[in-house]
Amino acid sequence: MSTQFFLTILLMALATYLTRIGGYLLLRKHQPSPRVAAILDAAPGCVLISVIAPHFASGHVADLAALGITALAASRLSMLPTVLIGVASAAALRGLL
Numbered sequence: 001m002s003t004q005f006f007l008t009i010l011l012m013a014l015a016t017y018l019t020r021i022g023g024y025l026l027l028r029k030h031q032p033s034p035r036v037a038a039i040l041d042a043a044p045g046c047v048l049i050s051v052i053a054p055h056f057a058s059g060h061v062a063d064l065a066a067l068g069i070t071a072l073a074a075s076r077l078s079m080l081p082t083v084l085i086g087v088a089s090a091a092a093l094r095g096l097l
Helices: 004-026 035-057 063-074 081-095
Strands: none
Touching: 004 063, 035 081, 063 081
């Protein structure tokens, strides 16, 4: 493993940690308003969509089918099972199609 590769991983881990601890430090003594709480609750889903959306814009049949399966799961299940179903269906369909 090269030094640059290791340093990149280390800096990415540090950035992730700082963003997580930063939110805690900023909000630990404050009760967020209902509007802010709703925004904070929606943030993980928004980030997930921004990461996976480009793959579904590709037009690949397997990716579009996995999107449909994931959307169906999202309408009935919580986030963790939905993510697991989405990943599994994308992997299986890419292997089959």
